[in-house]
Amino acid sequence: MSLSFALPRNEWLFGLLIASVHAGQHLFLRLFPPLIPVLVVDLEASLAQLGLLVSVYMFAGGLFQAPIGVLADRVDRQYLLVPAFGLMGVGYLVFVLAPTVGASLPALQLAGSTFDGPYQVMALGMFLAGVGYSVVHPVGYPLISANVSPENKGKVLGMWGSASKIGDSAAPLVVGVLILVLAWEWILVGISLFGFVFAAVLFVVFRSGKYETRPPTSENGDGDSSEPGLRENPRQFLVPIATIVVSFFFILFATNGLQTYAPVFVADVYGFSLSLGGLEVGRESIANFYFAVLLISGAVAQLVVGSLTDTYDHRTVLVAMLGVSAVALTTLAFVSLTPLTLFALFVLLGCTIFGLNPARDALISDITPAAYEGRTFGYIWTIALVGSSGYPAIIGYLADTMGLRASFSVLAIGALGALGCIAALYSPLVYRERPTSAAAD
Known part of the structure; x- marks a missing residue:
């Protein structure tokens, strides 16, 4: 048997689309850690508190994948994936606005640590971004199955997986370059705008009808049968x-x-x-x-x-x-x-x-x-x-x-x-x- 890397044009274009989705998800995921050295000084926060914000993101990103997966088998997947990038954008925007919005909130005492109002709003922003992050895996894999022939699925899964590492690598590079000319707030505003624009692009592409986004229906027609x-x-x-x-x-x-x-x-x-x-x-x-x-x-x-x-x-x-x-x-x-x-x-x-x-x-x-x-x-x-x-x-x-x-x-x-x-x-x-x-x- 010989290897083939060729794909039909429609599957190649879909592969690029879904790979960009996975790269974008990992860009959002890895963007915050490279900013931590700057945030330690600007926010006067400890490494433990900033690390906890990453944990909030990851916890929400993991916890919600199960319920999102159930929804992905029942509703049109474009109605999940498009808002996901918008929500990631909203999450980082909330983080930027936290020093202003959270200034009037009372501080919380937890396990011997103090979490002021701005920090609480930052945690909310990271939680929202994590919920948006949680959508991509349980929606992306079924979309690949629905739009790629079985004999080519592995190639597109390769594009999908490779894109995640590109997103991981791009995040510290983007921060390293932009932090030379921009404040961290504007970097996060920029990633928020990217999320909104990317969501709009996905909306237009999916509404064109070129790709199948509806879940398959089962024998009883409701998409949630007890399949043998x-x-x-x-x-x-x-x-x-x-x-x-x-x-x-x-x-x-x-x-x-x-x-x-x-x-x-x-x-x-x-x-x-x-x-x-x-x-x-x-x-x-x-x-x-x-x-x-x-x-x-x-x-x-x-x-x-x-x-x-x-x-x-x-x-x-x-x-x-x-x-x-x-x-x-x-x-x-x-x-x-x-x-x-x-x-x-x-x-x-x-x-x-x-x-x-x-x-x-x-x-x-x-x-x-x-x-x-x-x-x-x-x-x-x-x-x-x-x-x-x-x-x-x-x-x-x-x-x-x-x-x-x-x-x-x-x-x-x-x-x-x-x-x-x-x-x-x-x-x-x-x-x-x-x-x-x-x-x-």
């Missing part, structure tokens, strides 16, 4: 989906550890620095370069992996990538590397642990009946994001007690645990594929 195979045949849906949820927890343990501690790992364990024509590039800058390599490799790899999932069994692709990532993480923990070999290993890790998303998402889509796709992705992401929110603290504790380098061997256990879950799906005792006719329905 969900409870009567648990190995066709419930058991394999539960297994994938467990694999999510393992994968997120490894990826959260890398995203949180890769820069400090490179800086503290290797401490690489560079001198170029009298310019000294410190170890922190070099560490961030390696971290960027990790993310960019993941973005590029997902385009290739998307095509692989259209050619090979999704389970096989996942098992292979998780196996390689486990070896790479173990190597980081126990082998001393040169700058070049460390670079190569970070590329390999980015391509595997951050590049596997299209195969993972395609597998979930295969298992899930079309009428239940929105809520399935919604519930999975809610459980995964809320349940894994404590991982950075756990990994930080492991790094403090057993050493930063040795703790990366524990991340390898995450990759191996996920591999075991996916491998279990080969067994008919865990996963029995639905007949082709049922899948077509």
Whole structure:
């Protein structure tokens, strides 16, 4: 079998559209953390309080994906996705207005900390932005299934996943450039305006009728039937989906550890620095370069992996990538590397642990009946994001007690645990594929 990266024009255009949606979502998500060093001074807030605002965003972004998923299987999805970007824009606009709007509110005392009126309004803004963020996953995946042929779905999922890493990388770059000429308030006003304009563009595109946004109706015509195979045949849906949820927890343990501690790992364990024509590039800058390599490799790899999932069994692709990532993480923990070999290993890790998303998402889509796709992705992401929110603290504790380098061997256990879950799906005792006719329905 050979790989093909070609797409029909209509699917290519839809792929660009839905990829821009995912990139935009991650741009909003990652925009706030790069502003924290500025906000510490301007708002006279502690790092703990500003970090709590990020937690509010992530909590709302995880919690609401389940109910949004249920809605995505019942109502026209354009009525969810268009307001989502408007709500993200409103959230950041509320944050900007907080010092004025919240000045008259009484301060709150909670767990020995004081939260003044402006801070309370900022938290409200981040909560609203998080609710808008929560819409994209449970709506985006069903839209892909509805507008892309099965033989090309992996390629579009690759575009979708790659775009998320582009959004992650663009946010600190945008802040780093604009903060040189604009106050932080105007940067957030600008991202708010972007949200409103993007929502308007989505409205126009979806109203043109070029793309299918309505959920599929079930046999009783209401979009929420008891389709055969969900409870009567648990190995066709419930058991394999539960297994994938467990694999999510393992994968997120490894990826959260890398995203949180890769820069400090490179800086503290290797401490690489560079001198170029009298310019000294410190170890922190070099560490961030390696971290960027990790993310960019993941973005590029997902385009290739998307095509692989259209050619090979999704389970096989996942098992292979998780196996390689486990070896790479173990190597980081126990082998001393040169700058070049460390670079190569970070590329390999980015391509595997951050590049596997299209195969993972395609597998979930295969298992899930079309009428239940929105809520399935919604519930999975809610459980995964809320349940894994404590991982950075756990990994930080492991790094403090057993050493930063040795703790990366524990991340390898995450990759191996996920591999075991996916491998279990080969067994008919865990996963029995639905007949082709049922899948077509």
